[in-house]
Amino acid sequence: MLEVRDIRKAFGNQEVLSGISFSIEKGDVAVILGPSGSGKTTLLRCLEFFEQADSGEVLFDDIDVDLRTVTKEQIKAIRQKTAFVFQNYNLFNNKTALENVLEGLVIGRKIPKKEAESIAKEALDKVGLSDKYDYYPGQLSGGQQQRVGIARAIALSPEIIFFDEPTSALDPELIGEVLTVMRKIAQEGTTMLVVTHEMSFAQDVANKIIFMDGGNIVEEGTPRQIFTEPKEERTRQFLKRMLPEYTYYI
Amino acid sequence: MLKFDFFYLLEQIPKLVPYLDVTFLVLILTLFFGTILGFVLAGWKLGKSLILRKLAYTFTTAMRCTPSIVLLFLVYYGLPALASIFAFDLNDLSKIFFVVTAFSLSFGNVMSEIIRSSYLAVERGQYEAAVSVGLTRFDAFRRIILPQASVVALPNIINSILTLLKEGSLAYTIGLIDVMGKANLLIAMNYEAHALETLLALSFIYWSISIIIENANGLLEQKLSKGRTFIKTV
Amino acid sequence: MQTLDLHFMWEAFFIALSGAPITLLITVVALLISIPVGFFFSLVRLNGTPVLDQLCRIYISFVRGTPLIIQIFLIYNVMPILVERFLRSTHSTMSIFDVNPIWYAFLVFSLHTIAILTEVFRSALKTVQKSQLEAAHSVGLSTFAAYRRIIIPQALVTALPNLCNATTNLIKNTSLCYALSLREITLRAKVAANPGYNYIEAYIDIFLVYLIICSLVEYGFKKYEKRLKAYQCISA
Numbered sequence: 001m002l003e004v005r006d007i008r009k010a011f012g013n014q015e016v017l018s019g020i021s022f023s024i025e026k027g028d029v030a031v032i033l034g035p036s037g038s039g040k041t042t043l044l045r046c047l048e049f050f051e052q053a054d055s056g057e058v059l060f061d062d063i064d065v066d067l068r069t070v071t072k073e074q075i076k077a078i079r080q081k082t083a084f085v086f087q088n089y090n091l092f093n094n095k096t097a098l099e100n101v102l103e104g105l106v107i108g109r110k111i112p113k114k115e116a117e118s119i120a121k122e123a124l125d126k127v128g129l130s131d132k133y134d135y136y137p138g139q140l141s142g143g144q145q146q147r148v149g150i151a152r153a154i155a156l157s158p159e160i161i162f163f164d165e166p167t168s169a170l171d172p173e174l175i176g177e178v179l180t181v182m183r184k185i186a187q188e189g190t191t192m193l194v195v196t197h198e199m200s201f202a203q204d205v206a207n208k209i210i211f212m213d214g215g216n217i218v219e220e221g222t223p224r225q226i227f228t229e230p231k232e233e234r235t236r237q238f239l240k241r242m243l244p245e246y247t248y249y250i
Numbered sequence: 251m252l253k254f255d256f257f258y259l260l261e262q263i264p265k266l267v268p269y270l271d272v273t274f275l276v277l278i279l280t281l282f283f284g285t286i287l288g289f290v291l292a293g294w295k296l297g298k299s300l301i302l303r304k305l306a307y308t309f310t311t312a313m314r315c316t317p318s319i320v321l322l323f324l325v326y327y328g329l330p331a332l333a334s335i336f337a338f339d340l341n342d343l344s345k346i347f348f349v350v351t352a353f354s355l356s357f358g359n360v361m362s363e364i365i366r367s368s369y370l371a372v373e374r375g376q377y378e379a380a381v382s383v384g385l386t387r388f389d390a391f392r393r394i395i396l397p398q399a400s401v402v403a404l405p406n407i408i409n410s411i412l413t414l415l416k417e418g419s420l421a422y423t424i425g426l427i428d429v430m431g432k433a434n435l436l437i438a439m440n441y442e443a444h445a446l447e448t449l450l451a452l453s454f455i456y457w458s459i460s461i462i463i464e465n466a467n468g469l470l471e472q473k474l475s476k477g478r479t480f481i482k483t484v
Numbered sequence: 485m486q487t488l489d490l491h492f493m494w495e496a497f498f499i500a501l502s503g504a505p506i507t508l509l510i511t512v513v514a515l516l517i518s519i520p521v522g523f524f525f526s527l528v529r530l531n532g533t534p535v536l537d538q539l540c541r542i543y544i545s546f547v548r549g550t551p552l553i554i555q556i557f558l559i560y561n562v563m564p565i566l567v568e569r570f571l572r573s574t575h576s577t578m579s580i581f582d583v584n585p586i587w588y589a590f591l592v593f594s595l596h597t598i599a600i601l602t603e604v605f606r607s608a609l610k611t612v613q614k615s616q617l618e619a620a621h622s623v624g625l626s627t628f629a630a631y632r633r634i635i636i637p638q639a640l641v642t643a644l645p646n647l648c649n650a651t652t653n654l655i656k657n658t659s660l661c662y663a664l665s666l667r668e669i670t671l672r673a674k675v676a677a678n679p680g681y682n683y684i685e686a687y688i689d690i691f692l693v694y695l696i697i698c699s700l701v702e703y704g705f706k707k708y709e710k711r712l713k714a715y716q717c718i719s720a
Contacts, residue, residue, distance in 0.1 A: 048382060050378050076386075079381060079382060079384060080384055082382075083382060083383065084378075084379070084382040086375060086378070086379060088375055090373075090375035090376060090378060090379035091379070092376060092379065092380070092394050093376065093398055094394065094397045094398050094401075095394075103380070103383055103385065103393070103394075104383025104384050104385070107384075107385055107389050107393065108383045108384025108385050108389075109384055149379075152379075152383060153383075156383060156384070311695075311699070312691075312695065314652065314698065314702075315652065315656070315694050315695040315697075315698035315699060316656070316691055316694060316695070317656035317657070317659035317660075317670070317694060318656075319659050319660065319670065320659060320670065320687055320690050320691055320694065321691075323683065323687050324684070324687045324688070324691060327683045327684045327687060328684050328687070328688075331684055412548075412549075416550070416551040416552070417551070419551035419553055419554065420551075420553060420660075430551070430553075430554075445557075445561050446558070446561045446562060449554060449557050449558050449561060450558070452554060453546075453550045453554055453558065456549060456550045456551060456554065457545070457546060457549040457550055459549075460545075460548065460549030460550070461545065461549060464545075464549075
C-alpha cells in the first residue's frame, strides 16, 4: 500500500536520512525503533511533507511521487489519505475537543455537518472521552489531549495513521491510557506507522519492526525476529539499553 | 498672581468637545489605512522574498527613529513637492490628507510589528495539525492561526490606538483644527490669559477617553482568556 | 519642478547635528532621574502600599492618558509662576526669564519617563518567579541582597527591550521642545531653513540626525542585551 524508496534528507551538512526504503501493507502495525538522532521523526515528517526530503520516491496506492518534484496537488492527495498524531498533540487551542475532530471532517473533507458530528462523537467515544466533547485543550490532561489527537486522526478514516512518538511528552501515569487506545485501533485493523520508545507496544502489538540508526535502516523484521534473534550488532546494543534484564518502576 | 478660574475651565469643555469629530475622523482613517499597510509589511517581513523583507525592515527602522512631528512635516512639505514632479498639484488638499498619510505610515509600521509577533506566537504545530487533517493553507490560516494570533495581538493593538490618539494631537502644528487645534486657537484668542484652564480642560478630555479605552482593553483581555489555553512560551 | 538644494542640505545637516548635545542632555538627565524613581514606584505598585499606590496609579494614568505636548504646555504655563513665587519669597534678584527653559524640559521629561518606566519595571519584575525569592531566602540572603543579586539581574533582561524603546522615544520626543524655545535638533534646523524656505531639505536632515542617534542607541542596547544573555542559559 505504501512503498518508500531511497529517501534522503540532509539538514545543512548533516545527513539525517541516507537512503531509506521499506514498504507497508494494509493492516500492518509497523513500529520504527532507534536511538535519538537516527532520523525516525524526520522520516515520518517527510512522509507527511512537513519536511521536504531531498530525494526519493513514495508510492501510495496509485499515487507515485518523486520527492524532489512533488507538487502541491500530490501533497494534498496524500494528506487526504493519511493522518498524523503529533508528539505534542497539537490540538487546535481555540476549539473544543469535538470541534477539533470536526475540523478535518467538515472543512478538510467537506462532509456535511450532521454526518460529521456523529462520526466525530463516535471517534471520541472510541478513545474514551464521551464526557469531554466541549472541553478546551487547556482543560484536559496530556493523556486526554493525545487521545483527542488520536480521535481526530481516526475520524478521518485514513488509509494509514502516522504516530510521531505519541507518548513521549506524557507523564508516566498517562502513557497507559494512550497505549490502550492505540492497541484497540490496531486490533481493529488500522494501518499504523509508529515511531516510539514504548517497547511493550512494539513487542505486543506491532507486526513489523524497523530498526533505524544513523539515518539508515539497520534491520527489519517481525517482533519475534528482532527481539529474540536480532541479526545486527547495533540492534543488539540498542535492545540491551532499552530492555534491561530487571525492570523496576520508580 | 495665579488666577485660576474653575468655571472658565468648565466653560471650555463644551467649546472643545465638538472638535473631537475631527480627532476621531483622523483616528479612524489612520487606523484603516495603517492596518492595511501593516498587513502588507508583515507579509513582506514573514515572506520568502529577501528584497521585500529588507525593504520592510528598512522602513521599520526609519519609522522607529523618526519623531512624529518630523514625519508630519516631511509629508506636509515633501509630498506636494514630490507630486509636483509628476505634475500633480496637491496644494488644495485638506490638511487631513497629510495628517492621515503621515500617521498611517507610522501606525502601519507599528501594526506590522504587532501582526508579525502575534503570528509568530502561534506554534507551528497548530498549522501542521491543520494541514494534516486536510485543511488548505488558507483555511488553516483563517480558522486556526488567525483567531489565536488575534487574542495575542488585541491588547497591543488597543494600546497602539491609544498612542495614536495622543500622537494625533500634534496635527495642530500643520494647522489642523481638531480638538487640540481648537484649544490652541482658544488660548491664542484670549492672549494666553486663561491658558492653564483651557489646557486642563483639554487634558481632561484626553484623559477621559484614555481611561475608557484602557478599561475596555482590560475587559476584553479578561473575556478572551476564559477557557483558552495560553500560548505557552518556553 | 524644484530640485533639492544639496549645498543647503549639507550645511543644515551639521546645524541640526549641533542641536544633538541638548537633545542628549535632556535624555540623559531624564533617564538618570526616572530610572531610580521609576524603580521605586514600581516597587510601591507591586507592594500595593495603601495611599502611595493609589497616588501612583492616578499619576501614571494621567501621564499615559494625555499627549506629551499638553504636558509640556502645562508645565510651561504653571512652573514659571510657581518659580516666580518661590524667587519672590526668598528675595532673590533672579527673574523667571533668567531660568533656562531646559530646566522645565528636565522636569517634564522626567515626570513623563518616570510614569513609563514604572510600568516597564513593574512588568519586568513580575516575570521573575516568586520561587526565586524563596530560594534566595532559603540560602540565607536578605531580601535586599536577593533583589540586588538575583531578581533585578533577571528582570533587567526582560526590561531591556522596553528600556531601549523608552530611550528612543525620549530622544524623539525631545523634538517637541521647540515649544519651550529650546534650541535642540529640530528647532535649529527649522530656523536655518526659514530664510530660504528650504524646509524639505531641513526636515530630511533632521530625520537623518535622529536616525543616526536612534540607531546608535539601539545598537548599544542590543549589544548590552547580548552580553547579559550570555550569562543566561536558554532552557530547551
